[in-house]
Amino acid sequence: MSAIIFILQLILAVIMLPLHILSFLGMWDLVVKRAFPLLFSKFLISYNKVMEEHKRNLFRNLSDFAGSSKELRLLEIGCGTGANFKFFPKECRVTCLDINPNCKQLLGKSLAESDHLKFDGFLVESAENMKSVADASMDVVVCTLLVCSVPNTLAVLKEAKRILRQGGAFFFIEHVASTDESSWISFFQKVLNPTWQLFFDGCSLQKATWKDLDDAKFSELNIRHIMAPTSWRLIKPHIIGYAIK
Template identity: 55%
Template sequence: MKMALHILFFQICVGIIALPIHILALLGLWDPIAKKAFPYLLDRITRTFNKYMKDHKKELFSNMSDFKGPSGELKVLELGCGTGANFQFYPSGCKVTCVDPNPNFKSFLSKSLAESDHVHFEEFLIAPGENMPQVASGSMDVVVCTLVLCSVNNIEKILAEIYRVLKPGGVYYFLEHVTADPSSWNYFFQIILDPTWKHIGDGCQLTKETWKYLEKSKFSEVKLRHIIAPFKWSPVKPHIIGYALK
């Protein structure tokens, strides 16, 4: 009870500091602002993220070429592509289709594509990962979804869509920040920041147990491990990383 009161007190303190954001959100005015501003913020964040997580990403995507189809093509679908921060880690010649519900990210992709000319860009689709009828069932060799499940409303539904669009034997790569150990200070700060963080992070929630959804999914094999990102003073240090096979 005492701990709950402490958490509530600090949540209120953070809420007061971010009061203009909460008021705009209550009035329905914050979301349009955040949709336009978030790509600029994410562009800086992902460059820093790649600096510290480069080795993890290289390892994660190291065998992507093994999933080429019989024709020798590698069709990749990236959900929540953001600014294209993963392109540099993809194998040469892969054909990438990007899906993101925020149309404001499209202009940022050109910069990443210019820096990753080994990637063949197919198209940018504006759609949520939970519902993307533009992508045919069984049409993709690879699906990539990183730092996205924290902000989706229905994880089961997006995992079902990933499963649907993958070819038999296809692979889904993931890297997601998750909730911290409940006995840790990191978790304490996640709980305090969560009510405000979701507005700043375009729906991002800090305390999701994302691995539980993956473990219950329809994939034939799920390989994941928990890691701690080397970020100082960050509420998003705990991550899961791995892949799932259809």
Template identity: 45%
Template structure:
């Protein structure tokens, strides 16, 4: 009986979805989606931001730590949508937006007007798998929220993200500061060393240069 019920439900869904499949077969459904989806997302993100505001503030709270040598933060938002994340970015942030749907542009313009603390650079209509318009090593931060679930090739997008991010200063820093490695995750080695007791804390040291603020301190017992 249960199997029959499931079969009937699947058949009903297929019948109801048939117009969408037909439009997709004719090559029209993608065009329709690109037209109405920005309007839907504009409404959805208002509700989503209300419920996720504390999590987003926590997520973006350390963005200033990634400022480049110029003292400015170049941020690329991949799959920017309507600009729902803009209000969580720090003041003076230089924002470049990438989205394959050109119909988001008017919503982005509105979001930028509502967030004058940001410096809007440009809107690039492109898929994340091919962001050739973004120079290699030109971004301090890449933000990607609610995007990877819908892309065609996650691995290719992540390779593009790695390409556009600025390289760290490890090579030069290593030479100037007697072999010091800025990005070494020393706490992981300590955790794997099998001490009978390990107590560590992570903190941001009150130093003037962002690059050396991340510290760990604590103790280990044999």
């Protein structure tokens, strides 16, 4: 089976060779960085509709993690279009962070519809090195559909733990590699992953993020594996939950 996967990956690599060359030269990445936020925002419209119940159930206890001031301080990394804003509790103080500055322009509609929140700004930084965010300065970190495109997932989790106060929580929803390696989803995830990463800004179909969460050694980990009700079969395997520092 591994030989078949390798041959199919090789065939796709040959077909996509011009794009791989442009990527190597850094030219394709410039195109993707501009186009991906727009394409991702279109995808999120349908994704958020089918995932709304899952998100509502996940985020319903956010207020439980407010600190002594009773004002929830929340950092959303990889904020995208701000689709999660409506699930955040009233008077929550929200800071948004994304490595792609082009994402900021997509937040306009969600910001206008979120007068129940207080916004503390937009940071352009990597989730692997959030140097502008102080230690123990947040009650909650929210991360949805982000670590699939981050090379070092453990670095993201280490940073999340650093900026969370003791007892704060890291909330996540991520698509992951299929745990059933005999399935067709797993097979096509492996075959298509190099090409998928080329078109989707480094997004990987083969992330075993649940293992990274275990390795991050949070004091408590609440996690569920689900098959998301999205029509995109390759990203149906998901993990959802929260971890407490």
